[in-house]
Amino acid sequence: MDAPREVERWGVFEVSVGGPEAGNPFLDVAFGAEFRYKHRVVPVDGFYDGNGVYRVRFSPDTEGEWRFTTTSNVPELAGKSGTFRCISPGPNNHGPVRVEGYHFRYADGTPYYQVGTTCYAWIHQPAELQEQTLETLRSAPFNKLRMCIFPKHYIYNQNEPDHFPFVGSKEKGFDWTRFNPEFWKNLERRVEQLMEMGIQADLILFHPYDRWGFASMDRETEDRYLRYTVARLAAFRNVWWSFANEYDLMRNKTMADWDHYFLLVQQEDPYQRLRSIHNCRTFYDHNKPWVTHQSIQADPSGTPEWRRNCPKPVVVDECRYEGNIPRHWGNISAREMVHRFWVGTVAGGYVGHGETYLHPEDILWWSKGGVLHGESPPRIAFLRRILEEGPPVGFEPVAREGAAKGDEVFLYYFGLSQPARFTFNLPEEPVYRAELIDPWEMTITPIPGKYRGQAELSLPGRPYLAVRFWKIT
Amino acid sequence: MDAPREVERWGVFEVSVGGPEAGNPFLDVAFGAEFRYKHRVVPVDGFYDGNGVYRVRFSPDTEGEWRFTTTSNVPELAGKSGTFRCISPGPNNHGPVRVEGYHFRYADGTPYYQVGTTCYAWIHQPAELQEQTLETLRSAPFNKLRMCIFPKHYIYNQNEPDHFPFVGSKEKGFDWTRFNPEFWKNLERRVEQLMEMGIQADLILFHPYDRWGFASMDRETEDRYLRYTVARLAAFRNVWWSFANEYDLMRNKTMADWDHYFLLVQQEDPYQRLRSIHNCRTFYDHNKPWVTHQSIQADPSGTPEWRRNCPKPVVVDECRYEGNIPRHWGNISAREMVHRFWVGTVAGGYVGHGETYLHPEDILWWSKGGVLHGESPPRIAFLRRILEEGPPVGFEPVAREGAAKGDEVFLYYFGLSQPARFTFNLPEEPVYRAELIDPWEMTITPIPGKYRGQAELSLPGRPYLAVRFWKIT
Numbered sequence: 001m002d003a004p005r006e007v008e009r010w011g012v013f014e015v016s017v018g019g020p021e022a023g024n025p026f027l028d029v030a031f032g033a034e035f036r037y038k039h040r041v042v043p044v045d046g047f048y049d050g051n052g053v054y055r056v057r058f059s060p061d062t063e064g065e066w067r068f069t070t071t072s073n074v075p076e077l078a079g080k081s082g083t084f085r086c087i088s089p090g091p092n093n094h095g096p097v098r099v100e101g102y103h104f105r106y107a108d109g110t111p112y113y114q115v116g117t118t119c120y121a122w123i124h125q126p127a128e129l130q131e132q133t134l135e136t137l138r139s140a141p142f143n144k145l146r147m148c149i150f151p152k153h154y155i156y157n158q159n160e161p162d163h164f165p166f167v168g169s170k171e172k173g174f175d176w177t178r179f180n181p182e183f184w185k186n187l188e189r190r191v192e193q194l195m196e197m198g199i200q201a202d203l204i205l206f207h208p209y210d211r212w213g214f215a216s217m218d219r220e221t222e223d224r225y226l227r228y229t230v231a232r233l234a235a236f237r238n239v240w241w242s243f244a245n246e247y248d249l250m251r252n253k254t255m256a257d258w259d260h261y262f263l264l265v266q267q268e269d270p271y272q273r274l275r276s277i278h279n280c281r282t283f284y285d286h287n288k289p290w291v292t293h294q295s296i297q298a299d300p301s302g303t304p305e306w307r308r309n310c311p312k313p314v315v316v317d318e319c320r321y322e323g324n325i326p327r328h329w330g331n332i333s334a335r336e337m338v339h340r341f342w343v344g345t346v347a348g349g350y351v352g353h354g355e356t357y358l359h360p361e362d363i364l365w366w367s368k369g370g371v372l373h374g375e376s377p378p379r380i381a382f383l384r385r386i387l388e389e390g391p392p393v394g395f396e397p398v399a400r401e402g403a404a405k406g407d408e409v410f411l412y413y414f415g416l417s418q419p420a421r422f423t424f425n426l427p428e429e430p431v432y433r434a435e436l437i438d439p440w441e442m443t444i445t446p447i448p449g450k451y452r453g454q455a456e457l458s459l460p461g462r463p464y465l466a467v468r469f470w471k472i473t
Numbered sequence: 474m475d476a477p478r479e480v481e482r483w484g485v486f487e488v489s490v491g492g493p494e495a496g497n498p499f500l501d502v503a504f505g506a507e508f509r510y511k512h513r514v515v516p517v518d519g520f521y522d523g524n525g526v527y528r529v530r531f532s533p534d535t536e537g538e539w540r541f542t543t544t545s546n547v548p549e550l551a552g553k554s555g556t557f558r559c560i561s562p563g564p565n566n567h568g569p570v571r572v573e574g575y576h577f578r579y580a581d582g583t584p585y586y587q588v589g590t591t592c593y594a595w596i597h598q599p600a601e602l603q604e605q606t607l608e609t610l611r612s613a614p615f616n617k618l619r620m621c622i623f624p625k626h627y628i629y630n631q632n633e634p635d636h637f638p639f640v641g642s643k644e645k646g647f648d649w650t651r652f653n654p655e656f657w658k659n660l661e662r663r664v665e666q667l668m669e670m671g672i673q674a675d676l677i678l679f680h681p682y683d684r685w686g687f688a689s690m691d692r693e694t695e696d697r698y699l700r701y702t703v704a705r706l707a708a709f710r711n712v713w714w715s716f717a718n719e720y721d722l723m724r725n726k727t728m729a730d731w732d733h734y735f736l737l738v739q740q741e742d743p744y745q746r747l748r749s750i751h752n753c754r755t756f757y758d759h760n761k762p763w764v765t766h767q768s769i770q771a772d773p774s775g776t777p778e779w780r781r782n783c784p785k786p787v788v789v790d791e792c793r794y795e796g797n798i799p800r801h802w803g804n805i806s807a808r809e810m811v812h813r814f815w816v817g818t819v820a821g822g823y824v825g826h827g828e829t830y831l832h833p834e835d836i837l838w839w840s841k842g843g844v845l846h847g848e849s850p851p852r853i854a855f856l857r858r859i860l861e862e863g864p865p866v867g868f869e870p871v872a873r874e875g876a877a878k879g880d881e882v883f884l885y886y887f888g889l890s891q892p893a894r895f896t897f898n899l900p901e902e903p904v905y906r907a908e909l910i911d912p913w914e915m916t917i918t919p920i921p922g923k924y925r926g927q928a929e930l931s932l933p934g935r936p937y938l939a940v941r942f943w944k945i946t
Contacts, residue, residue, distance in 0.1 A: 324893035324934040328873060331890040333936045358893050400801060417804040420797035420831050461797040463806045 001070075006085040010095040010107060010237045012192075013058045013084055017070060019077045021052040026178050026224070030073045032056055037066050037086075044270050046070075047231040050181035057235035059271060060086040061095075061107070092198060096237040097274060099292050102313050102348055103394030107237075111394065113387040114315055115380060116144035116202065116352035120245070121152040122369035123190050124161035130186075133369030134193055140372065141381030142353065144200040146242065146278075146317055149187065149229065153211040155327075156362040165225070170212050176221045184232055195238040202295075202317075203233065204278075205261065206253075207245040216252055223264060230268045239273050241265055242295060246280035255284075262290040278317055286310045300344030300351050304397065307348060314349035316340075321366050322374040323356030330356035330366065334375035335440060339415060339464060341376075341383050342439055346403040346413045346466075348396050353380055382442040386411065386468070399425060410469040413439070420461035428453045430471050437466035444468070474543075479558040483568040483580060483710045485665075486531045486557055490543060492550045494525040499651050499697070503546045505529055510539050510559075517743050519543075520704040523654035530708035532744060533559040534568075534580070569710040570673060570747060572765050575786050575821055576867030580710075584867065586860035587788055588853060589617035589675065589825035593718070594625040595842035596663050597634035603659075606842030607666055613845065614854035615826065617673040619715065619751075619790060622660065622702065626684040628800075629835040638698070643685050649694045657705055668711040675768075675790075676706065677751075678734065679726075680718040689725055696737060703741045712746050714738055715768060719753035728757075735763040751790055759783045773817030773824050777870065780821060787822035789813075794839050795847040796829030803829035803839065807848035811912055812888060812937060814849075814856050819876040819886040819939075821869050826853055855915040859884065859941070872898060883942040886912075893934035901926045903944050910939035917941075 007013040015033060019025070031046040033056040046056030054077055060066055069081040089095065095107025104112040117140070122133045137145070151161045160170065163183035168174035191201045205226065208215055217225065233239050243261050244250065262275060276295035277284045286294040287310050294306055297318035306314045321330045322337040332340075337353065344351035355365035355374045363370040387395070390409035398404045402412040407427055414422075426432055434447040434457065447457060451469060459465065480486040488506060492498070504519040506529040519529030527550055533539055542554040562568065568580025577585040590613070595606045610618065624634045633643065636656035641647035664674045678699065681688055690698065706712050716734050717723065735748060749768035750757045759767040760783050767779055770791035779787045794803045795810040805813075810826065817824035828838035828847045836843040860868070863882035871877045875885040880900055887895075899905055907920040907930060920930060924942060932938065 320889075324891050326892045326895045328890055331887075331892045333889065333891050336889050336936065414804075416793075416806065416809050417801060418797050418806050419799045419804045422799045463809065 001080045001082070003082055004084060006087050007060065008093055009063050009086050009089045010059055010061060010093055011089070012235045013060060013066075014055055014235075015046075015068065015070065015080070015082070016049070016053055016055045017077050017080055018052050019054045019072070019074055024177055025054075026228075029054070029077070031070065031077050032072070033058070033068045033070045035060070035066055035068045037062050037064060042270055043071075045227065045231045045268065047228055048179075057232070059235040059237055062086060063088060092196070093237075096271060097200060097240075099274065099313055100393055102307060102311070102396070104313060105393055111388070112143070113384060113394065114144055114313075114350035114352075115142055115384045115387070116146060116315065116317060116350070117142040118146040118317065118352060118354040118366050119369040120146065120148045120204070120207075120367045121157055122147060122367075123187055124151040125159075125368050126162070129363070129368060129370055130190065132371065134190075134197070136369070136371050137194070137197060137199060140377055141384045143198055143384075144202055144240070144352070145194060146202045146204060146245070146352065148204040148207055148245065150207060150210065150214040151212065152207065152209045152367060154209040154367070156325075156364050157209070157367050158362075164212070165214070174213065176217065179228055188232060188236070191233060191236050191239060195236055200238045200240055201236070202240040202242045203229070204242045204245045205229065206243065206247070206250065208249040215250060222261070226261060226264050227268055230265060234269045234271055234273060237271075241269070241273055241275045243275065243277040245278050246297070247277050247284060248282045249280050258284060259288070262288070266290045276315070286312055300340050300347065300349060303344050303347035303349035307397075314344070314347075315352065316344050316349055317352040318354065319344070319351055321354035321356040322376050323364070323366075324358055325356045325364070327356075330354075334379070335464070337374070337376040338379040338383070338439055341380055342413045342466065343415055345383065345387065345395060346397065346401065346411055348394065348403055353377070379439060379442060383439065386437070390470075408471045411466060412468075413466040414459075414463065416463050418461050418463040418465075419459055421456060421458055422467075423454055423456045424451070424467070424469070426452050426455050426469060432469040433472055435468045435470070436460070437468055438464075439466055440464060474553045474555065476555055477557060479560050480533065481566055482536050482559050482562045483532055483534065483566055484562070485708045486533060486539075487528055487708075488519075488541065488543065488553070488555070489522075489526055489528045490550050490553055491525050492527045492545075492547055497650055498527075499701075502527070502550070504543070504550050505545070506531070506541045506543045508533070508539055508541045510535050510537060515743055516544075518700065518704045518741065520701055521652075522658075530705070532708040532710055534744075535559060536561060565669070565671060566710075569744060570713070572747065572786055573866055575780060575784070575869070577786060578866055584861070585616070586857060586867065587617055587786075587823035587825075588615055588857045588860070589619060589788065589790060589823070590615040591619040591790065591825060591827040591839050592842040593619065593621045593677070593680075593840045594630055594634075595620060595840075596660055597624040598632070598841050599635070602836070602841060602843055603663065605844065607663075607670070609842070609844050610667070610670060610672060613850055614857045616671055616857075617675055617713070617825070618667060619675040619677060619718070619825070621677040621680055621718065623680060623683065623687040624685065625680065625682045625840060627682040627840070629798075629837050630682070630840050631835075637685070638687070647686065649690065652701055661705055661709065664706060664709050664712060668709055673711045673713055674709070675713040675715045676702070677715045677718045678702065679716065679720070679723065681722040688723060695734070699734060699737050700741055703738060707742045707744055707746060710744075714742070714746055714748045716748065716750040718751050719770070720750050720757060721755045722753050731757060732761070735761070739763045749788070759785055773813050773820065773822060776817050776820035776822035780870075787817070787820075788825065789817050789822060790825040791827065792817070792824055794827035794829040795849050796837070796839075797831055798829045798837075800829075807852070808913060808937070810847070810849040811852040811856070814853055815886045815912055815939065816888055818856060818860065818868060819870065819874065819884055821867065821876055826850070852912060852915060856912065859910070863943075881944045884939060885941075886939040887932075887936065889936050891934050891936045891938075892932055894929060894931055895940075896927055896929045897924070897940070897942070899925055899928050899942060905942040906945055908941045908943070909933070910941055911937075912939055913937060
């Protein structure tokens with residue numbers, strides 16, 4: 001048995017035990033552990049990691065002394081016990097993200113403002129390119145990354161990955177009863193690296209873009225895959241479960257299938273990581289109780305309607321991508337991308353970025369990662385700063401053009417509108433100061449005066465401008 | 474009796490006869506005429522024009538010798554007869570506009586491409602301003618003008634007009650049984666001036682923006698008003714009937730009321746001028762048989778849906794206005810206005826312009842006319858040129874981005890999309906040449922090469938560009 005003596009709150013504690021290699025341990029061996037804090041018991045499933053090594057991972061949410069005892073149907077794996085100390089989280093560890101009304105908050109109380117991007121198949125690229133993607137993310141404004149577990153077969157995505165979740169290859173076929181630890185070790189290393197950078201890993205469990213058979217596994221294999229995924233990855237505090245990208249394009253799956261996957265993961269996941277499902281055209285019913293937030297593909301101008309329809313955070317993970325490819329979904333300008341971020345924000349939603357510029361080697365950020373070529377990321381960083389400023393957790397819409405954080409901050413975005421005058425509907429109390437914000441130029445210019453109630457301001461009469469009011473304290 | 478000897482085809486022939494002034498001729502006297510060409514008889518209602526003068530107007534659609542005999546319940550007005558010769562139309566007279574599928578065509582076969590604008594209350598302004606509006610229209614790209622018969626009470630529209638359709642004033646009250654010939658003479662002079670400039674007059678019969686009582690007349694008065702309007706104005710070939718602006722904001726009227734107005738005018742109008750009704754939020758059912766075309770307020774991106782829902786021309790008379798007022802509907806940029814025109818056009822619809830820039834004397838084009846201040850009109854003129862080029866009557870949509878006139882001309886507009894490459898789906902035969910069009914810069918640049926079938930072109934990778942293919946003959 002191998003296990004550390006202490007672990008951060010919301011960190012990953014791992015126990016490994018040697019055991020049988022014979023037969024098919026993925027099928028034959030049950031392994032896990034019970035974690036105890038005082039009288040509380042948390043049973044957690046482990047997993048077989050190849051070469052006779054069995055592991056169980058646990059992310060404690062409470063500081064103090066924890067005990068554990070392994071469980072198994074194989075005597076040599078069962079009954080191993082020990083203790084560890086859960087210590088205070090480090091400075092960059094805010095815990096997992098939780099839903100709070102239409103918004104998000106880290107477990108330690110820090111607000112989380114979702115600013116996502118998408119690199120669907122970045123972990124299926126050569127190691128060097130994966131490293132480059134991480135390097136890019138280090139200085140990018142994104143705090144969530146959508147990524148697939150299964151490799152992707154699609155335009156600009158024809159290269160065969162080195163490793164697969166299952167043992168085998170396209171040529172030789174896959175052994176659907178055996179997971180490939182090499183693949184999973186890389187995946188979880190990448191998830192961990194994202195975690196260290198403060199980036200949520202929105203793990204896409206199924207998707208339709210497939211030439212290997214991953215989109216059409218049998219139910220038994222699917223369930224085993226989901227359990228294995230949860231056992232290996234749920235302990236990472238930055239994991240979110242995205243049940244599908246474009247679920248509605250997987251014609252072989254019924255709505256009952258999707259309900260089943262949600263229920264299974266909801267039952268298995270000790271941490272209740274966030275759960276969503278992403279549409280192409282038709283929405284899944286986000287009101288179903290196992291859905292934690294709305295993951296939407298559409299123009300963010302629909303945000304008011306989606307908020308009305310369902311009282312959960314609206315995350316527009318695809319609003320079309322900045323780029324220049326022939327496909328409609330992948331060729332909006334940086335200006336339009338920035339505009340869509342603002343539209344979603346003042347409607348009280350959250351928007352995601354993606355980038356699809358043609359590349360001589362077909363390295364498009366949206367799928368493979370690499371480097372960013374577009375002009376929207378610095379503007380998205382600027383918007384993230386706007387999101388983060390001001391005390392309450394998120395912007396709530398107050399008017400067609402405006403949103404507020406309590407009565408502390410009012411943010412108006414005029415988009416296509418270019419009023420030369422505008423009457424803002426502020427509270428009669430307190431008194432506010434105003435700023436003109438240019439989301440493209442990334443400038444914030446104070447507007448002289450103090451404002452309250454029906455406050456009329458002269459504005460530049462150009463489109464794509466914003467105005468922010470701050471409570472004068 | 475006074476009547477000319479000849480009149481152009483689709484021109485206005487008018488007979489006037491002296492008669493009684495006593496009592497209330499508007500209520501007491503029936504007057505009209507029967508117009509005959511060979512064995513065909515067209516009965517037409519006349520109207521009282523004040524000062525003992527009765528008139529009947531007729532627009533003949535057939536060249537040759539016509540006869541007429543007046544009819545009346547007053548002996549001195551009845552039985553006056555005469556003849557006139559209907560001669561060939563002059564060079565700028567193409568006859569009235571008719572609907573042809575999703576498009577329009579003049580009676581002489583010339584295609585009519587609707588490029589509208591709006592000056593709701595221009596005839597209720599001082600004469601000098603009305604003249605200035607006409608002067609502006611003379612060099613503007615518009616071939617349709619939306620205008621109200623009743624004056625308008627609304628923001629930026631507070632001035633009292635000099636004349637009203639009914640005798641009286643706001644202070645003294647109106648005599649709802651007497652029309653005011655002075656008002657109607659000016660209105661029909663303006664309609665005639667528009668006709669001479671080739672501009673269709675989309676006459677708005679009712680609207681909600683009222684402080685005089687015109688939006689809440691009783692049924693009898695409404696019917697008399699509609700009959701009088703038809704009698705005076707239907708003979709002008711450029712008249713279109715718009716039953717309302719924003720009918721759905723007239724809370725005192727039911728859907729049955731609107732049906733009634735349509736039916737009444739349909740029964741009374743000898744020429745069956747075009748009939749539509751304009752919404753604020755909720756569409757009237759444009760499929761009702763008396764509606765000739767769809768007059769819509771909404772983003773033109775809905776055009777494909779509206780075409781699917783109803784097989785009649787889509788005219789987006791309000792897509793928001795170029796301007797800078799505080800109201801959402803009146804503050805888009807010229808660029809956005811031009812974009813919306815193109816979006817509607819390649820979807821097989823027609824779009825209308827309006828302009829609302831703040832003005833020190835509140836002279837905003839959308840309501841009062843005057844001069845144009847915006848940057849969209851020259852670009853709209855450029856698009857009108859694109860519409861007019863190529864032989865068949867109108868553009869039919871062929872793809873998300875594209876429309877065609879038969880197989881002669883294909884027009885693609887990419888809008889927000891900025892593909893650096895695009896594969897066009899042209900017919901295998903014939904062969905085409907290509908042009909890059911910049912709708913804002915108003916440039917048309919030949920692209921070298923000949924194209925057919927699945928034709929891939931490199932494009933500049935900027936938004937708001939168009940590509941046109943011409944059949945090589």
